[in-house]
Amino acid sequence: MESQVLINEEQFALILDRLAHQLLEHHEFNETDLVGLQPRGTRVAYRLAERLSELLDGKEIRCGSLDVTFHRDDLGRRDKPIAPQENIMEFLVEDRKVILVDDVLFTGRTIRAGLDALLAYGRPKKVELAVLIDRRFKRELPIEPTYIGQQIDSISDQHVVVEWSEENKSDRVILFNAKPE
Amino acid sequence: MSNLSIKHLLGIQGLTRDDIETIFSTAAEFKEVLNRPIKKVPSLRDTTVANLFFENSTRTRLSFELAQKRLSADVVNFSAASSSVKKGETLVDTVKNILAMKVDMLVIRHPHPGAPHFLANKVNTTIVNAGDGTHEHPTQALLDSFSIREKLGQDLEGKKISIVGDIMHSRVALSNILALKLQGATVKVCGPATLIPKHMESLGVEVSHDLDETLAWADVANMLRIQLERQGEDDAISFFPSIREYTINFGLTTERLERLDKELVILHPGPINRGVEISSEIADSENAIILEQVENGVAIRMAIMYLLANR
Numbered sequence: 152m153e154s155q156v157l158i159n160e161e162q163f164a165l166i167l168d169r170l171a172h173q174l175l176e177h178h179e180f181n182e183t184d185l186v187g188l189q190p191r192g193t194r195v196a197y198r199l200a201e202r203l204s205e206l207l208d209g210k211e212i213r214c215g216s217l218d219v220t221f222h223r224d225d226l227g228r229r230d231k232p233i234a235p236q237e238n239i240m241e242f243l244v245e246d247r248k249v250i251l252v253d254d255v256l257f258t259g260r261t262i263r264a265g266l267d268a269l270l271a272y273g274r275p276k277k278v279e280l281a282v283l284i285d286r287r288f289k290r291e292l293p294i295e296p297t298y299i300g301q302q303i304d305s306i307s308d309q310h311v312v313v314e315w316s317e318e319n320k321s322d323r324v325i326l327f328n329a330k331p332e
Numbered sequence: 333m334s335n336l337s338i339k340h341l342l343g344i345q346g347l348t349r350d351d352i353e354t355i356f357s358t359a360a361e362f363k364e365v366l367n368r369p370i371k372k373v374p375s376l377r378d379t380t381v382a383n384l385f386f387e388n389s390t391r392t393r394l395s396f397e398l399a400q401k402r403l404s405a406d407v408v409n410f411s412a413a414s415s416s417v418k419k420g421e422t423l424v425d426t427v428k429n430i431l432a433m434k435v436d437m438l439v440i441r442h443p444h445p446g447a448p449h450f451l452a453n454k455v456n457t458t459i460v461n462a463g464d465g466t467h468e469h470p471t472q473a474l475l476d477s478f479s480i481r482e483k484l485g486q487d488l489e490g491k492k493i494s495i496v497g498d499i500m501h502s503r504v505a506l507s508n509i510l511a512l513k514l515q516g517a518t519v520k521v522c523g524p525a526t527l528i529p530k531h532m533e534s535l536g537v538e539v540s541h542d543l544d545e546t547l548a549w550a551d552v553a554n555m556l557r558i559q560l561e562r563q564g565e566d567d568a569i570s571f572f573p574s575i576r577e578y579t580i581n582f583g584l585t586t587e588r589l590e591r592l593d594k595e596l597v598i599l600h601p602g603p604i605n606r607g608v609e610i611s612s613e614i615a616d617s618e619n620a621i622i623l624e625q626v627e628n629g630v631a632i633r634m635a636i637m638y639l640l641a642n643r
Contacts, residue, residue, distance in 0.1 A: 221365065221373035221403075221638070232642040234333030235361035243369070271370040 152331065157284075157303060157311070158324035166300040167195075170281060171202040173298050174250065180212055182276075183248040188265050189218040189236035192253035194315050195283050199252065215240040217251075219264035245273030250297075254313045256282040259294035284311055284324060333357070336639050340452050340459040343468035344510035352514060356478055359628070359635035366402065366631055376405035379641050381437045382430050385462070386412040386423075389441055391602055391626065392462050392471070396439050399633035408435070423447065424454050431457055437637065440464075458640050466501050472601055473507030475632040477515060479625045480552055483597045489516035494546045496522045496582060497556030497609050498571075500529050504601045505556060509535050522546040523582060526571040543582050547592055554599040555584055555610045575608055584610045589619075599625060 158166065180203065187196025193216040200214040220235040251265050262280060269275065281298035286305055303311060303326070310327040314320040336351050365373055381400050385393055393409075400407045410430070412418075417426060427438065437458040440448050445467035452459050463469040477488070484491055493512050499505045499521045512519050513536055520538040521528060532539050540546045547553060558578060572578045579585075589596065598610070598620040606612045614620060 218361065220361070221375045223375075226375055226638075227642050229642075232333055232335060232639065235358055238361065238364050240368075267374065271368055271372075 153328040155326050156323055157326050158301060160321050160323055163322040163324070166283065167198055167202060170283075170298055170300055171199055171206060174199065174203065174281065175206060177279075178248065178250070180207060180210060182246075183250065184213040184215065184242065184244060185250050185252055186215045186217050186240070186244070186265075186269065187252045188261060189216055189220075189238065191255075191313060191315075192216075192251075194313075194317060195254050195281075196252035199281070213242055215242065217265060217268050219261060219268045222264040222268045224260060224264065240272055243273040244269060244275040246276050247273075248277045248279070249275040250279045250281050252281050254282070255284045255286060255311050256280070256294075256296055257286045257289055257311075259290050259292035262294050263292050283313060286311060335643055339640070339643060340448070340461075341470055341636055341640065342448050342452060342459065342461050344470050344473055344507045344514065345468070347470075347511075347514065349514050352474070352477070352511065355474060355632065355635050355639065356481070358639060359478060359631040362402075362634040362638070363628065363631040365634075366627075372402050372404060374404045375638055376400070376403040376641055379403075379436045379637075380406040380408070380434060381439060381637070382408045382410060382435045383462075384410045384427070384430070384438055384440045384442075386417070386440070386442045386447075387463070389462070391629070392441065392469075395626070395629040396460075396462060396471075396633050399630050399637060402630065403634055403638060405437075405637070423451065427451055427455055431455055437641065458643075460636060460640070463503055465503065466506075467503055468507045468510075469503040469601075470507050470511075471629070471633055471636060472504050473511040474636070475625055475629040476504075476508055476554060476599055476601070477511050478632055479599065479621050479628050480597060482624070482628070483621060484551060487516075488512065491517045491552070492520070492550045493517050493552045493554065494520045494522055494540075494550035495554045495556065496543060496546065496584070498527045498559055499523050499532070499556070500527045500571075501559050502556050504554075506535075508554060509537055513537075520546055520549065524572050524578070543584075544588065544591070547584075547588065547596065550596065552597045552599065553584065554601075557601065557603060558605055558609050560605060560608075579608055583608060584614055586611055586613050589614060595619070597621060602626070 185196045185200050187193035196214050200212040203212050216239045218236045218238040220233050279297040282296045283300040285296055285299045285302045289307055310330045312325050314323050316322050337348050439460045439462050441462040442464050445465035447464050448459050448461040461470055495505050509519050520540055522540045600622045604615055
C-alpha cells in the first residue's frame, strides 16, 4: 500500500517538545489537568505530562484518560462497532482548566463526544484542545484546536496513522493512501 | 472488536465464544461507568425499549430498567397482570400494537418456553429474552459467568463449576450450562434424582446426587433456588419428601463448608430461600458473591442492549 512518512522520529520529538512549551506559556499547571482521549490521545497526553513534569522540576501533572465510546453519535451507523477502552479519571475537573488531548483531529466528532463525556466529572472553568495532527478541511463540526503539533492537508480517502515507541514501533506519523488493515 | 453474530439475544444457544468475550469486555467498561459520580451515558438516547413481563420478577426487571436508564434509552413497562392480555389478546397482537407505537427493542419474560423465539419470527424488532419458562435465562447466565471470572480469572478453561438444586425447572441452570461449556469449563449438576431431567449427560455435564462429593470437587457452587411454589400444594407433584430433608441432603450449610476446608466461590441467582438451599450465614459470608452478581447484572444488560443497538 502506498504510504509516506509525514513526521519522522526527530521531528516527532521536536513537535512534542514545542507543544509542551506552548502549554507552559499559557498554564502554570496549578489548576490545569491534561485529559487524553482513548485510545491514542492518551499516549500524547502522558508524553506531554512527562515532558511538562521535567520542565517544571518534577512537578506532578494530573493526567486522565477518557473513553468516549459510549458518548459517540454514530452508534449503529458504523460497519464495525468501536471497542470501548479503559476509562481512568481519578480526579474531578470542577472549576479546573482542562486540556483535552488527541492524536489526530479530523471531523471533530470525537472531540464533541469528549466534551460530553467530560461533563460527568464536573464543570471545568475552561477547556482547551491540543492535537498532534490537525487534518483541516474535513471538519464536520465547529471545533478548532488551541494547540497544534502539525497541520496536514489530506483528502478524505487518505488515512493518517501515528505510531508509538510504546507499541514497539518508532515515533512517527504516516500517511496512507487507503485505510490500512 | 467485531459485531455480535446475533440480532436478538434469545438464549445462550446461538451465541459464539467471541460474542461472549465481546459482551464481557463491553460490560467491564460499563461497570466502570456505574462507579462514576454520574452513572449515565447517552448511548441509546434515540432508542425506545419496552419491557414486557408476562411473569413476575423483581431483580431482572429492575436490573433491565436501570440498565436502560443508565444508557439514556426511553423505557416503557408492561406487566401482564394489568393489561389486555386478561381480555384475551394474543401475544403477537399485543406485541404488534406496542411496536406500532415505534418501539425499537423488546425485553420479554414469558412463562412459555420459546415465546421470544416465536416473536422473533413474527415481528421485526430486536428481542432480548429475560427468561422464558423453564427454557433459558441468558442474561443471568452471562452475569454469573462474568462474576465467576472476576473471582477465578478470565480463563475458565478446565475450571470446575457445580450447579446445585432444582435443575429440572431451572432456566438459569440450562443457560449456565451452555455458557460455561462454551467457555471451556467443566460442569457438574447436583440434586435429587427427581429434579434432574433425563438425558442430562447429553449436554456434556456430569451428574451427581451427592452434595459433599460435588463440593469437594468444585471451584464454584451455583446454588439454585428451590421453587417452593412447585412444592406441597394439593395438585402439585412433590419432588422430594420435605423441605427439611432437602436441606439435610442438598442445603449448603456452615458445617458442610467447614468440613470441606477450602475456598469455594458461591453464587445464587436469587431470590434466596434462607435456610433451605443455603444457610443465612453462608449467604452473608465473604465466599458468597450474590450481591456482586446483582451489581454485574446491570453492566451485563447494558452491554447486551448497547451491542444489539449497535448492529
